[in-house]
Amino acid sequence: MWRIIKARIKQGYRTLKYPQGEVVFPERFRGKPAINFDSKNIDKKFDTTDAVILKDALSVDLGKLLFNEDIKKACPLVYSQDHRMAVSKKEDLIFKNNELKLASALVEKTKRIFGRSLKLREVCAGSCNGCDSEIQALNNVVFDLSRFGIEFVASPRHADGLMVTGPVTRNMELALKKTYEAVADPKIVIAVGACAISGGPFYGSKEVRNGVDHLIPVDLYVPGCPPHPLTILDGLLRLLDKLEK
Amino acid sequence: MVLRKFCIRNGQSWHLNQVPLYESEIFRNEVLEECRSGSRIVNLFGTLEESGDVRMSAMTSKDDDARISLFSVKISKDSPVFKSLTPELPEVQGFEREIAEQFAVTFEGHPWFKPLRYHQNYRKVPDLWPGIQEKPIPGSYSFYRFNGEEVHEVGVGPVHAGIIEPGHFRFQCHGEEILHLEIQLGYQHRGIEKMMEEGPMERAVLLAESIAGDTVIGHVMAYCNLIESLSGCVIFPRAEALRAVALELERLSNHIGDLGALGTDIGFLPTAAYFGRLRGEFLNMLMELSGNRYGRSFCRPGGVFFDLDPKMNDDFRGRLSVAKKELKELTDLFFSKPSVLARLEGVGIVSEQTAKELGLVGPAARACGLSRDVRTDHASGIYRFRHLPVSLASMGDVFARAQIRWLEAQRSLDFLLELLDQVPKGELCTNVPSLKSDQMALAMVEGWRGEIAHVAMTDTQSKIIRYKIKDPSFHNWGGLAMAARGAQISDFPLCNKSFNLSYAGHDL
Incomplete structure (x- = not known):
């Protein structure tokens, strides 16, 4: 008993002040990209998930971007330390003119229902476990998701929505649909990670469905491979209108 | 003949x-x-x-x-x-x-x-x-069944209660006792092997990083070693050392995360929280090194993308020393509680004989007394020059598997502290020549779950025509089924956490 208390005192308070104050990411962290649009240095060989779009003006699809280093050889891109990237509509993921329209809040009625308590059911539909590990990390003492009234529950019947990872494999298609149907209305769906948005590195495999929104409607897209826990948290808080604009 | x-x-x-x-x-x-x-x-x-x-x-x-x-x-x-x-x-x-x-x-x-x-x-x-x-899984093939009075069946998954990957567990029970457990996977099948063979190499390395998202470094190292041996490329010693740094950080984050997960399942929440936080320290070090918490975009054929500069090296050494002290305090707290030991000891036993028959690898095998560790047995890279003692236990129960993680975490910390003192100087990345034709190669890496083995084959045009991936989980799922046999159904989550196997790595 005393040892537990002693350890507790020693461990101290570890939860981030977030959303207050600035979060500092290391120099090499790959957050929201910035593109040099004047450069003509394009080598599609390194753009293996078709993230770089050359139509009209050069743009990048954040839903397909794996936030890897190799892509810098494909197009003139650098990464910033900005973790905020979640958007509400798929077309907003197309990153043009270095501007990103971040996720907007739910409509008033749904916000009233979910605003103070949002219960989510996580479904892994073919992810590599990277995104799931980061979602799980949200529950640890550093990020402490439950202080925002958001929790993960064991059954879709207890949930207000789904958080889905993975490209949706052929073998998980039915399970995902059934889980979605088991959630009571009104419900929301959050797609986390490049796989869940577009298929990610598995884009084009005949064993996967290239993303969640081919099967069920999605309300929030969180890009990344995997997204940092704060990127996911930022998206959730924007959805619930708990962040300053 | x-x-x-x-x-x-x-x-x-x-x-x-x-x-x-x-x-x-x-x-x-x-x-x-x-x-x-x-x-x-x-x-x-x-x-x-x-x-x-x-x-x-x-x-x-x-x-x-x-x-x-x-x-x-x-x-x-x-x-x-x-x-x-x-x-x-x-x-x-x-x-x-x-x-x-x-x-x-x-x-x-x-x-x-x-x-x-x-x-x-x-x-x-x-x-x-x-x-x-x-047809959806299990298709036209049914699950193994017991018949008889008071025998009942429990089906779990593919969508589980926690934040984990999909798989189906079918228990045949008599009261609380598990007579048989059938583990049906396949839900995570993404067709990686076929994509590795058919797609360009620029994509293959990204796929290798996504075989199992918690073993990014382990799998991508196997991929890089394979491409390097197929092309006859020799990488710089500094790159070899830095790859080992990343691999051991990955092992530390996962082993310590697993100890925390066991704490959660036992209901000893203080240690669950502290181990969970400590796990993050190692992930954050990987992020500082590679820009990603799981070490993506660090290893590439020919070497590594990023250097460990002197300032970062000093910083890492300081933080690892603190982590070593904290790990000791936390494990002392965890393993000294009689209620924790009562929950871990004697649960989910896999005998040495069974482990041998099933061909278990990694910590699961070492917990049964089988000395199998690629870093020692089939050393490559920096491990040829720097040896890590193999940690062994003999009981094969949940306690032994937890103990192995604790021992290995300590040894990885010692290994890192020593290695960071003497990282070879030199360049990071060398050019990779084109692949040789009609060749086959094997690359094995001791990931945190055990032996990862990749095999590739090229044709006369030097194109990869076969890429075979084996994740340690492929051997070890059978071990979990045997550990659960005879146990109480309420012990299953604990057994499962003590193995913590990859669904994605198995299903590919």
């Missing part, structure tokens, strides 16, 4: 002609003979020949002298049947089912001949299990 034998080593490549081709009977005998004399199966896989026949290759390892035997057999496309080895050698059961599914080869006498991942075969002939593509 004297049988031509062929031995290989980890990280080596060889000409396809060098692989001995045996008659079916001789092949069977050779596999059994090797395993009788102390070898174990590293890999058993099929390849499609130009003629349409299937070539089955076996790699058996004699861990004591770092020797791996390789030999093969041809299975004719006209009568794709082979006498199953499983009844005599249970550790090949998964490998045979994999070949059956990928190449529509029937293994006669296989005791549980069922699809593994539920996909169409690669030979473009009718599947052994009709409709495998259309």
Whole structure:
């Protein structure tokens, strides 16, 4: 008993002040990209998930971007330390003119229902476990998701929505649909990670469905491979209108 | 006639002609003979020949002298049947089912001949299990069942209660006691092996990082070693050292995360929270090194992308020393509580004999007393010069598996602190020449779950025509099923956490 208390005192308070104050990411962290649009240095060989779009003006699809280093050889891109990237509509993921329209809040009625308590059911539909590990990390003492009234529950019947990872494999298609149907209305769906948005590195495999929104409607897209826990948290808080604009 | 034998080593490549081709009977005998004399199966896989026949290759390892035997057999496309080895050698059961599914080869006498991942075969002939593509898992093949009074069945998954990957567990129970557990996976099948063969190499490395998202470094290191050996590229010592730094950080984050997860399942929440936070420290170090918490975009064929500058090195050493102290405090707290020990000891026992029969690898095998560690047995890279003692336990229960993680975490910390003191100087990345033609290579890496083995084969145009991935989980899922047998159903979550296997790594 005393040892537990002693350890507790020693461990101290570890939860981030977030959303207050600035979060500092290391120099090499790959957050929201910035593109040099004047450069003509394009080598599609390194753009293996078709993230770089050359139509009209050069743009990048954040839903397909794996936030890897190799892509810098494909197009003139650098990464910033900005973790905020979640958007509400798929077309907003197309990153043009270095501007990103971040996720907007739910409509008033749904916000009233979910605003103070949002219960989510996580479904892994073919992810590599990277995104799931980061979602799980949200529950640890550093990020402490439950202080925002958001929790993960064991059954879709207890949930207000789904958080889905993975490209949706052929073998998980039915399970995902059934889980979605088991959630009571009104419900929301959050797609986390490049796989869940577009298929990610598995884009084009005949064993996967290239993303969640081919099967069920999605309300929030969180890009990344995997997204940092704060990127996911930022998206959730924007959805619930708990962040300053 | 004297049988031509062929031995290989980890990280080596060889000409396809060098692989001995045996008659079916001789092949069977050779596999059994090797395993009788102390070898174990590293890999058993099929390849499609130009003629349409299937070539089955076996790699058996004699861990004591770092020797791996390789030999093969041809299975004719006209009568794709082979006498199953499983009844005599249970550790090949998964490998045979994999070949059956990928190449529509029937293994006669296989005791549980069922699809593994539920996909169409690669030979473009009718599947052994009709409709495998259309019907949801388990398709037309049912689960193993017990009948009798008071016997009941519990089905869990594919969507589980926690934030974990999908899989189906079917328990046959008598009261609280588990008589049998059948683990049905395949939900995570993304077709990675096929994509590695068909897609460009620029994508293959990204796929390698996504085989199992918690073992990014382990798998991408195996991929890089393989490409380097197929092209005859020798990387700089500094790159070798930095890869090992990343690999050990990955091991530390996962081992410590697992101890925390055990704390959660026991209901001892203070340690769950502290271990969970400590895990993050290692992930954050990986992020500072590579820009990503799981080490993506760090290893690439030819070397590594990022350097460990002197300032970062000092910082890491300081933080690792603190982490070492904290780990000691936390494990002292965790392992000294009688209520924790009562929950861990004697639960989910896998005997050494069973572990051997199932061919377990990694911490799961070492917890049963089997000394198997690629870093020691088949050392490559920096591990050839710097040795890590192999941590062993003997009980094979949940406690032993937890203890192994604790011991290995300490040893990885010591290894890192020593290595960071003396990282070889030099460049980071070298050019990778083009791949050699008609070659085959093997790369093994001790990931945190155990032995990762990648095999690749090139054709006359130097294009990769076969890429075989084996995650340690492929061996170890059977161990979990055996650990649960005879246990209480309420002990299952604890057994499961103590193994913490990869679904994605198994399903590919």
